[in-house]
Structure formats: structure tokens, C-alpha cells
Amino acid sequence: MSLGIYVHVPFCRSKCPYCDFYSVVNRDEDIKEKFTERLIREIREGSELPWFFRTKPDTLYFGGGTPALLSTSQLERITGTVKDIFGGEELKEVTIEVNPGSTDLQKLKELRSIGFNRLSVGVQSFDDEILRRLGRLHKSQDSFRVMEDAGKAGFDNVSIDLMFGIDGQSFETWETSLHTAIDLRPEHLSLYSLEFQEGTVFTRLLREGRMKETDPEEDRRMYETAHDELERAGYEHYEISNFAEPGCRSMHNMKYWSLQEYLGLGPGAHSYLRREDNGLGQRFYNRPDLKAYLDGTDIRVMSEPNDISDDASEFMITALRLTEGVSKEEFRDLFGVGVWDFFGDVARLQFQSFVQTGHALEDEDRIALTLQGFNVSNRILSIFV
Amino acid sequence: MDHKEHIDHIRNFSIIAHIDHGKSTLADRMIEKTGLVAERDMKEQYLDNMDLERERGITIKLQTTRLVYKSQSGEEYIFNLIDTPGHVDFNYEVSRSLAACEGAVLVVDATQGVEAQTLANVYLALDEDLEILPVLNKIDLASARPDETKEEIEEMIGLDCENAPLISAKTGQGVDELLERVITDIPAPKGDPDAPLKALIFDSKYDNYLGVIIYARIFDGRVKKGDIIRMMSTGAKYEVTEVGYCAPGLVPTNELFAGEVGYICGSIKQVADARVGDTVTLDQRPCAEALPGYKKVQSMVYCGIYPAEGEKYEAVKDALEKLQVNDAAFRFEPETSQALGYGFRCGFLGLLHMEIIVERLEREFDLAVITTSPSVIYKVVKTDGEVIMLQNPSNLPKPQEIDHIEEPMVKADIMIPNDYVGAIMDLCQKRRGTMLKMEYLTPTRVLLHYDLPLNEVIYDFFDALKSKTRGYGSLEYEFDRYQKSNLVKLDIMLNRDLVDAFSMIVHESNAYQRGRFVCEKLKEVIPMHQFEVPIQAAIGQKIIARETIRAYRKDVIAKCYGGDISRKKKLLEKQKEGKKRMRQFGTVEVPQEAFTAVLKYDENK
Numbered sequence: 001m002s003l004g005i006y007v008h009v010p011f012c013r014s015k016c017p018y019c020d021f022y023s024v025v026n027r028d029e030d031i032k033e034k035f036t037e038r039l040i041r042e043i044r045e046g047s048e049l050p051w052f053f054r055t056k057p058d059t060l061y062f063g064g065g066t067p068a069l070l071s072t073s074q075l076e077r078i079t080g081t082v083k084d085i086f087g088g089e090e091l092k093e094v095t096i097e098v099n100p101g102s103t104d105l106q107k108l109k110e111l112r113s114i115g116f117n118r119l120s121v122g123v124q125s126f127d128d129e130i131l132r133r134l135g136r137l138h139k140s141q142d143s144f145r146v147m148e149d150a151g152k153a154g155f156d157n158v159s160i161d162l163m164f165g166i167d168g169q170s171f172e173t174w175e176t177s178l179h180t181a182i183d184l185r186p187e188h189l190s191l192y193s194l195e196f197q198e199g200t201v202f203t204r205l206l207r208e209g210r211m212k213e214t215d216p217e218e219d220r221r222m223y224e225t226a227h228d229e230l231e232r233a234g235y236e237h238y239e240i241s242n243f244a245e246p247g248c249r250s251m252h253n254m255k256y257w258s259l260q261e262y263l264g265l266g267p268g269a270h271s272y273l274r275r276e277d278n279g280l281g282q283r284f285y286n287r288p289d290l291k292a293y294l295d296g297t298d299i300r301v302m303s304e305p306n307d308i309s310d311d312a313s314e315f316m317i318t319a320l321r322l323t324e325g326v327s328k329e330e331f332r333d334l335f336g337v338g339v340w341d342f343f344g345d346v347a348r349l350q351f352q353s354f355v356q357t358g359h360a361l362e363d364e365d366r367i368a369l370t371l372q373g374f375n376v377s378n379r380i381l382s383i384f385v
Numbered sequence: 386m387d388h389k390e391h392i393d394h395i396r397n398f399s400i401i402a403h404i405d406h407g408k409s410t411l412a413d414r415m416i417e418k419t420g421l422v423a424e425r426d427m428k429e430q431y432l433d434n435m436d437l438e439r440e441r442g443i444t445i446k447l448q449t450t451r452l453v454y455k456s457q458s459g460e461e462y463i464f465n466l467i468d469t470p471g472h473v474d475f476n477y478e479v480s481r482s483l484a485a486c487e488g489a490v491l492v493v494d495a496t497q498g499v500e501a502q503t504l505a506n507v508y509l510a511l512d513e514d515l516e517i518l519p520v521l522n523k524i525d526l527a528s529a530r531p532d533e534t535k536e537e538i539e540e541m542i543g544l545d546c547e548n549a550p551l552i553s554a555k556t557g558q559g560v561d562e563l564l565e566r567v568i569t570d571i572p573a574p575k576g577d578p579d580a581p582l583k584a585l586i587f588d589s590k591y592d593n594y595l596g597v598i599i600y601a602r603i604f605d606g607r608v609k610k611g612d613i614i615r616m617m618s619t620g621a622k623y624e625v626t627e628v629g630y631c632a633p634g635l636v637p638t639n640e641l642f643a644g645e646v647g648y649i650c651g652s653i654k655q656v657a658d659a660r661v662g663d664t665v666t667l668d669q670r671p672c673a674e675a676l677p678g679y680k681k682v683q684s685m686v687y688c689g690i691y692p693a694e695g696e697k698y699e700a701v702k703d704a705l706e707k708l709q710v711n712d713a714a715f716r717f718e719p720e721t722s723q724a725l726g727y728g729f730r731c732g733f734l735g736l737l738h739m740e741i742i743v744e745r746l747e748r749e750f751d752l753a754v755i756t757t758s759p760s761v762i763y764k765v766v767k768t769d770g771e772v773i774m775l776q777n778p779s780n781l782p783k784p785q786e787i788d789h790i791e792e793p794m795v796k797a798d799i800m801i802p803n804d805y806v807g808a809i810m811d812l813c814q815k816r817r818g819t820m821l822k823m824e825y826l827t828p829t830r831v832l833l834h835y836d837l838p839l840n841e842v843i844y845d846f847f848d849a850l851k852s853k854t855r856g857y858g859s860l861e862y863e864f865d866r867y868q869k870s871n872l873v874k875l876d877i878m879l880n881r882d883l884v885d886a887f888s889m890i891v892h893e894s895n896a897y898q899r900g901r902f903v904c905e906k907l908k909e910v911i912p913m914h915q916f917e918v919p920i921q922a923a924i925g926q927k928i929i930a931r932e933t934i935r936a937y938r939k940d941v942i943a944k945c946y947g948g949d950i951s952r953k954k955k956l957l958e959k960q961k962e963g964k965k966r967m968r969q970f971g972t973v974e975v976p977q978e979a980f981t982a983v984l985k986y987d988e989n990k
Contacts, residue, residue, distance in 0.1 A: 193939075270949040379940050
């Protein structure tokens with residue numbers, strides 16, 4: 001198994017009212033330079049952790065925030081340091097998130113030239129009114145252009161994000177966005193039902209009664225329609241929110257769903273690595289505090305080391321997000337016993353009740369959720385915590 | 386000091402009052418004034434020693450205490466202050482406590498006036514021929530209206546209040562005078578110390594070391610360690626291991642004499658062997674007849690108590706046994722429910738008694754239990770002539786086997802300000818009551834006499850009365866008779882499976898309304914499932930009400946990246962936690978609170 005490396009770049013031009021990923025609005029070039037230097041130091045210092053270097057990274061993912069706000073040379077220095085320290089020879093997937101409207105062809109070409117080979121484009125919607133509601137700075141035209149430019153720049157692995165279940169978004173608007181997306185033929189799509197996260201503007205508006213939650217029935221209709229249409233268009237619905245052309249799944253994100261190691265760098269980034277002594281997981285994260293980070297403070301917070309049941313339960317609640325679910329054999333390889341031996345009869349019976357209602361599947365080899373099960377996955381996953 | 390002189394300096398009395406009229410506070414003040422408890426050790430309401438009692442502001446178990454009072458004349462007196470429980474459920478215990486006294490201090494809140502319970506307790510005291518010393522409390526409050534209250538007492542009870550002490554138990558104002566008045570107004574006990582022992586048990590409790598402690602008033606004779614005593618109702622004999630006074634801790638003494646109040650221990654294993662109201666005598670030299678008034682207490686209300694998910698049957702059984710050792714009025718026996726498994730059918734004096742037992746299980750024994758709908762005891766007369774006293778609705782025989790059903794009726798006295806007469810008559814009518822008499826006790830205060838089915842009284846009647854009268858209404862009731870009635874069994878089905886724990890017996894005229902109510906309530910409290918859950922109320926095969934809980938449609942975290950799974954995990958853990966508090970019935974999960982929610986019946990909603 002190889003390592004995944006995630007770099008969190010916490011800068012945005014403006015804060016989207018639904019987003020709870022850590023970012024600050026800052027146009028100061030000086031700060032970005034300081035950030036770059038600090039990040040490079042973190043990568044170098046990180047090598048002191050005993051876990052490092054056990055595996056070489058095969059994925060590198062720049063997320064945020066808006067990582068493309070860093071200059072090409074800053075990005076190159078960072079990727080260069082990652083390769084220096086962790087080794088770059090096994091890197092297969094190098095992704096960067098970009099926004100339509102703020103990324104031109106020139107920038108895309110530069111990104112491609114310094115080794116990025118996958119784009120994740122924050123399209124969100126092809127309806128300008130919805131984009132306005134979402135607080136996005138771009139228009140649908142920008143999305144068309146960036147998709148075209150991506151091709152010109154030589155990207156052959158592009159993912160786009162779309163959102164649904166937004167107050168004011170009709171079913172028809174959603175379907176149109178969906179069709180438009182399919183026509184653009186990206187290799188990968190992530191479709192998110194709008195979630196009201198603690199601390200966001202949307203959540204405040206919701207509490208104040210100035211915004212509505214989409215009726216669950218309508219929300220699921222949008223979701224199920226997307227499933228049907230994307231599958232018909234040749235995409236595989238491989239994770240609750242993710243669709244890909246065959247062979248184009250996000251290698252990096254797959255690590256989150258299969259208990260593989262990843263190292264998060266930058267403020268607000270999360271990591272999961274295996275301890276050398278017992279092979280069990282150790283989670284840790286950097287506090288979302290740019291100022292402290294730039295001051296050179298150690299912002300790393302270690303979680304309690306996982307015991308085997310933490311690992312097993314985290315494996316289940318992430319792997320069951322995948323359409324293919326959990327392979328019983330893989331579970332046995334990882335934890336030494338069968339999945340029901342591990343979780344017990346009560347869990348098995350509870351799971352069975354979801355099998356009976358068509359929300360889950362179980363056969364000789366695997367257990368998994370159905371599309372219907374995805375809709376209510378929390379209920380099912382909670383069996384395993 | 387000879388015996389005569391000794392008992393001339395004893396005063397045995399109770400304080401009687403309506404809830405919140407300040408009985409416990411006055412007792413505290415008396416204890417403080419007589420120096421029994423240092424001020425710094427005073428807990429609020431010293432005598433209410435269960436947390437539960439202090440929280441609810443009511444006295445459940447009696448507590449008796451011996452105070453030594455140095456009077457203004459310089460002579461020392463012994464005051465035996467016998468506390469009484471403060472709720473209609475415990476009337477019998479009140480009457481036995483009063484029987485141990487010569488007098489009673491009647492505390493009336495000068496801001497509230499006379500309440501139904503005040504009256505009821507006064508009547509109990511008069512039944513025992515007690516001298517009653519009326520006292521007006523809360524005189525320090527601006528809203529106190531002592532003159533009106535005096536008039537009320539005179540009018541309603543016929544007690545002369547001209548010289549009634551005006552006190553504030555809270556501030557201590559007037560309490561010195563009251564203590565003097567106890568000496569002058571309440572008679573000293575009488576009794577022949579050389580006659581055969583005749584002692585009244587007015588309370589008993591279990592102690593791990595001493596066994597049952599009998600609290601007794603000695604009417605005649607004497608008792609000491611080594612005596613063989615005999616319970617007159619059962620003939621059971623015990624050797625006395627210790628006697629003494631309650632101060633209020635146990636203070637051993639050599640001998641208790643006629644006129645005195647104290648405790649007797651004799652390695653008695655459970656309080657049911659030393660029942661309140663029974664007479665204790667000496668085995669060798671018994672008295673000719675027992676003291677009057679002994680009754681074996683009857684349970685009026687029954688319900689099932691079941692271990693909640695994950696709780697052990699044995700642990701619940703142990704706890705119930707321990708509670709029973711100390712509570713002769715509480716009974717239980719094993720039963721099984723299809724829905725709830727193994728549990729116990731428990732009998733109580735009333736709903737409050739039931740709530741207290743359940744709360745004690747939870748607090749003192751740290752057990753989670755499920756209680757089923759409380760039920761009264763129905764008399765079921767079968768077509769073959771057999772009579773069943775039915776405690777558990779789910780055991781009702783098939784309709785074709787039933788000739789008729791009788792239900793217990795109570796005589797209820799409801800006292801309310803006259804503004805609320807309409808509202809309360811309406812309430813009583815909805816509860817199938819028949820008004821027997823309406824008395825204007827004063828121009829603004831009405832006493833309604835009602836004939837009511839007990840089963841209507843136990844469904845939240847008291848709370849409804851309180852809310853409809855802004856807390857001013859009060860209620861007293863006692864069992865009157867069994868009466869033939871048109872009763873049916875209401876069953877509840879969840880996802881088409883009958884849940885016997887919800888079955889209840891209701892009057893036919895209320896069945897539809899009650900069925901609808903229960904379905905609506907269950908719809909509120911039962912969470913959505915991954916399938917639709919129909920809730921049905923049925924009489925026999927006939928469905929009379931139905932609600933449907935929709936299947937949940939969406940419960941998913943769309944975004945799960947950045948590798949931060951801790952928040953997601955927490956959310957799932959919370960969901961799992963919630964699930965643990967659920968009880969599985971067939972395919973349906975029901976939260977524990979569903980069982981209490983269906984009891985909160987308000988016909989106005």
C-alpha cells in the first residue's frame with residue numbers, strides 16, 4: 001500500500017456560505033509566500049515522524065481553500081519538496097482543485113507542466129441563479145471555458161463537483177445541470193447533497209428561518225435521478241457521492257474509504273497513518289489556525305491511538321460508502337476474524353433487517369449498501385460504531 | 386419523677402397541612418428552636434430525608450422525632466412530633482400516625498386558605514378525637530390574609546381561631562408562642578403503665594443491622610429488651626432486641642412506658658411483618674383487644690415493571706424486594722409480557738406511590754425500567770360465574786367468555802375556587818363522573834363531591850385538575866365500590882404486531898378518543914424507520930384509529946473527505962446511543978418514553 005499526501009491550502013477569494021473547510025480570505029501575496037515556506041518546513045520536519053518513509057506516496061492532492069491561488073512557482077516548490085522528502089517515483093495521481101473563473105488556460109498549462117495530472121473543478125451548478133445563491137464568484141460560462149481549457153492544457157483526468165438539494169433549485173434545474181455535465185464528458189463527477197454544517201452562513205440562515213432545507217423526498221429524487229442518468233451515460237456510481245468512468249476513480253479519495261494511509265499537511269489537514277509497533281491506525285490533524293501555523297507553532301493534535309476495534313469500525317463506516325462495500329476476505333485479512341465474528345450477532349441481525357428491506361446486500365463474499373441504503377447510510381453505518 | 390408526672394410532661398402531636406403550606410418548614414423550625422439540631426446542620430426540611438421527598442416537597446415516609454423543650458415556665462417537656470405523609474395515596478398511614486397523637490397542629494397557609502387536603506386531614510384528626518390547634522402560616526408574606534383565613538377555618542371546619550397563633554415557619558416568627566401553646570392546648574397522654582402492653586405501630590422501616598424498626602406509640606403497659614412481643618393481627622412473635630427514642634436518630638433506652646413514643650426492634654425481616662396500624666402486645670400477658678382502625682392496605686393501581694433493554698431481571702427483582710421490605714403497601718409478582726419479556730406486576734396505593742417506586746428504582750438502584758400503562762383492578766365476571774380480579778389488561782378473557790366487567794369507583798372531594806367550577810365540572814364529566822353534591826364552603830370556595838371511576842382518576846386527572854385551576858384545585862378520594870360498566874380492551878399494534886404492554890381497559894365511550902390519542906402520541910415519539918410503520922388502535926378485531934410513521938428517506942453524509950472522519954464517527958455514535966434507549970418490538974423500535982407519553986392524556990388536545 002502506498003501513501004496519499006494531502007496539502008491543504010487555506011486561501012479563498014471569498015468564503016462560500018455552505019463550506020466548512022478551513023480557509024481565510026486573504027489577498028496578501030506575502031502571506032502566501034510565508035505559507036509556502038512554512039509548508040515546506042512542515043514537509044521537511046514531518047520526516048522526523050517515525051512513520052514517514054515507510055511507504056512512498058502514489059497520490060498527491062492539493063485541496064482547500066483554493067490551492068490554485070498559490071503561484072505556479074510556489075506550487076512547484078511544494079511538490080518538489082514532497083518529491084524530495086517522500087520520493088516522487090511512485091506518484092500516479094496528482095490532483096489540484098480549481099475554480100472556474102479564476103483559472104485561465106495559461107495557469108492550467110503551468111499546472112500540467114509542473115506535474116499535476118488531475119483536476120477537480122468546483123463547478124457546483126450550471127445555473128447562474130443557483131451559483132449566485134451558493135455565493136460562487138463564477139458563472140456557468142466560466143465552467144464551460146475551464147473545461148475546454150483543461151483539455152487544451154493536456155488534462156485527461158478531470159472531475160467536476162455539482163451540488164443539489166439547494167433551496168430554490170428545482171428538479172428541472174438540477175436535471176439540466178446534470179445533462180450539461182454529462183455532455184462535457186468529465187472522467188469523474190462528485191455530486192453533493194447540500195449539507196448544513198455547523199458554523200456556516202447557510203446554517204445561520206436556516207436557523208433564522210431565512211433558508212429552507214430541501215424536502216428529503218425531493219433531495220433523494222434528485223440523487224436517484226443522477227444515479228440513473230449517470231449510469232446510463234456510462235459512469236460507475238462507485239461511492240455515495242462519486243461517479244467515474246471505468247478506471248477513473250479518484251485514487252486519492254479511495255484511500256479515505258479503504259483505511260489506507262494518508263498524510264495531511266497544512267492547517268486543518270487530517271492524517272491517518274499506521275503505527276510501526278502494531279500496525280494500527282493513528283489519526284492526527286493540524287489545528288485550523290493559519291496564524292499559529294505561520295508563527296511556527298506546532299499545531300499538530302494527536303488523537304488517541306486506534307485500537308483494533310477503532311480500525312475495524314472506521315474501516316466499515318468508510319468502506320461501506322463504496323458501492324462494492326466490504327469484502328469479507330479483506331476484512332479477515334485486516335482484522336484476523338470474520339466481519340460478523342468481530343461485530344457480533346446483534347450487529348448481524350440489525351444489518352439483516354436492512355437487507356430485508358432492500359437497503360443492504362450480503363452474499364458469500366461481501367456486504368454492501370444498495371442505492372436505497374446510501375440514502376439512509378448513517379442508520380446502517382451506526383451499527384458498526 | 387413518677388410515671389404520672391413524667392407523662393404529664395409529654396405531648397404527642399402531628400402537624401397537618403396541605404402540600405406547600407409549610408409543614409416541613411415548621412417542623413424544621415421547631416427542631417431548631419428546641420436545640421436538637423445545630424443550626425449549621427440544618428438541612429432544609431430536616432425530616433424529609435429522602436432526596437426524592439425534598440425534591441418533590443412531599444413527605445413519603447414518616448419521620449418521627451422527640452424534642453426536649455424547655456418551656457417559659459422553666460419546666461422541660463418532651464414533644465413527640467410525629468410527621469405524616471402528605472399525599473392522598475397515603476391516607477391510611479396518615480390516619481395511623483394521627484391515632485398515635487393527642488393533638489394536631491393544623492397549619493394553614495394564610496395566603497392560600499383552606500384546601501381539600503387540609504379538610505381531609507382535619508377530618509382524619511377529628512376521627513381520632515384529636516385536639517386541633519390551628520396555626521396561620523406565612524404571615525410574613527405581603528399576600529397573607531390572616532383574618533379571612535381565620536374566618537374560613539371557622540366557617541369550614543368549625544374551629545375557633547380567635548387565638549390561633551400567627552407564625553412564619555420560614556422566619557421563625559411566632560414559633561415560640563406556638564411551642565407554648567402546644568403545652569397548654571394539647572392534652573398530655575394517658576395510659577396505665579401497669580396494664581398489659583398495648584402499642585400502636587404507626588410506621589416501620591427496614592434497617593440492615595436492626596431489621597425492621599417499629600415506630601410505636603405505647604398506650605398501655607411497658608416494653609423492654611428481652612420481652613417477647615406479639616403482633617395482634619398475625620400472632621407473630623418476636624424477641625425485643627432494642628427499644629428507644631427517635632431523636633430523630635435512634636437513641637436506645639431501657640424501657641418504653643405508656644404515653645411514650647419510640648421504637649422497638651426485634652430482628653423482624655420485613656416491614657410487612659410489622660404493619661402500620663397493627664397492635665403490639667406482650668406474648669406472656671396480652672391485652673384483651675387490639676387498638677381499633679387496623680386495615681390491611683390495598684393496592685389500588687397496578688402496572689407492569691420491566692427491565693429496560695440490557696438490564697438484568699434479577700437486579701430488578703432484588704431491588705423490588707428491597708423496596709418491599711420497607712413498604713408494606715407495595716406488592717409485586719412475576720409476570721411476562723410478549724412485548725417486554727420477563728418482568729413484574731406491581732401494586733401501588735396510587736399513581737404517586739407508583740412514580741415514587743419507579744424513581745427509587747432508577748435513583749437508588751440505578752436501574753432503567755419500563756413501566757406499562759397503569760391499571761386499576763377490574764372485576765371480571767365470566768359467563769360461567771367465575772370472578773377474576775384483573776390486574777393486567779392483557780389477561781382479559783375473550784369477549785365471549787365475559788358476562789360483564791365492573792370497575793372500581795371512588796368518592797372524590799374536589800376543592801376549587803368558584804371561578805373554576807365550570808371547567809372542573811366539564812373535566813369530571815369527560816371523566817365519566819357524577820356530581821353528588823356541590824357545597825359553597827365560603828362565597829369563593831367550592832367543594833365538589835363526585836362519584837368517579839378510579840381508572841379515570843389515574844389517567845392524569847390530578848395534573849389536569851391542577852392545570853385547569855392554575856394550581857388551586859385540590860383532590861381527595863377514596864375507594865367506594867365496584868360498579869358494572871361498559872368497558873373494552875384497547876389494543877395497540879405496531880407494524881401490525883400487537884404490543885401487549887400498551888393494552889389498556891377503557892370505557893367504550895372513550896375508546897375512540899383514547900385510541901386516537903395513543904396513536905398520535907406514539908407517532909410523535911417513535912422515530913422513523915427504514916420502512917413505514919402503521920400504528921393501529923383496535924378493539925378486538927376492529928381498528929378504531931390509525932396513524933402512519935413514514936419511512937425515513939434521507940440520512941446520509943454526502944461529503945466525507947479531507948480524511949476527517951472523527952466528526953462523522955461522532956454523529957454515528959450519537960445515533961447508536963439513541964438506538965440503545967430503544968426497545969425492539971418485532972421490527973419496530975420504541976423509545977422508553979413512549980410508555981409514559983401515552984399516559985399524559987389531556988382531552989383538550
